[in-house]
Amino acid sequence: MSSFEDKVREALANPQNQGEIPDADAVGTVGSPECGDMLRMWLKFTEKDGKRVIDRASFQAFGCQTAIAVASMATELLKGKTAEEAQNLSARELAGDLGALPPMKIHCGQLVEGALRNALDNSAAAQPSSAMAPTLAADLNRQPTGKIRIVPLD
Ligand code: FES
Numbered sequence: 001m002s003s004f005e006d007k008v009r010e011a012l013a014n015p016q017n018q019g020e021i022p023d024a025d026a027v028g029t030v031g032s033p034e035c036g037d038m039l040r041m042w043l044k045f046t047e048k049d050g051k052r053v054i055d056r057a058s059f060q061a062f063g064c065q066t067a068i069a070v071a072s073m074a075t076e077l078l079k080g081k082t083a084e085e086a087q088n089l090s091a092r093e094l095a096g097d098l099g100a101l102p103p104m105k106i107h108c109g110q111l112v113e114g115a116l117r118n119a120l121d122n123s124a125a126a127q128p129s130s131a132m133a134p135t136l137a138a139d140l141n142r143q144p145t146g147k148i149r150i151v152p153l154d
Helices: 004-013 067-077 085-088 103-124 136-142
Strands: 026-031 038-048 051-062
Touching: 004 067, 026 067, 026 103, 038 067, 038 103, 051 067, 051 085, 067 103, 085 103
Parallel strands: none
Antiparallel strands: 026 038, 038 051
């Protein structure tokens, strides 16, 4: 059985869904005060069988490898889920095949969960994605102190 590190390495060898979805319906951005890492997630919805489901999810991360690996897993897992189903996913579930994160890495999964919830909140508020900063780099430039307080950064 492969170790957690092996699974992270495997996920990082071929990370899925990186980069902006230009016509996204929702975007969420969070930062961790513990480590200063940031993660942004984009969601694009579609109609399927009379339900509004996530068609595509993507992410951009200024973060550790675990956060990137979890975000890669999570954005795959979100496809086909309704906003409500996505809202109910725990950080542990979002980590998918990576399994339970080691104690020191739990906040990395929470960063992904936070970005998803932030995006879903923005989606519920029908906030146009064009009103938000297009890249994490822009946000980083806006907040050069590194004193990032938790969650919504947009
Ligand atoms: Fe900060 Fe992983 S160490 S998100």
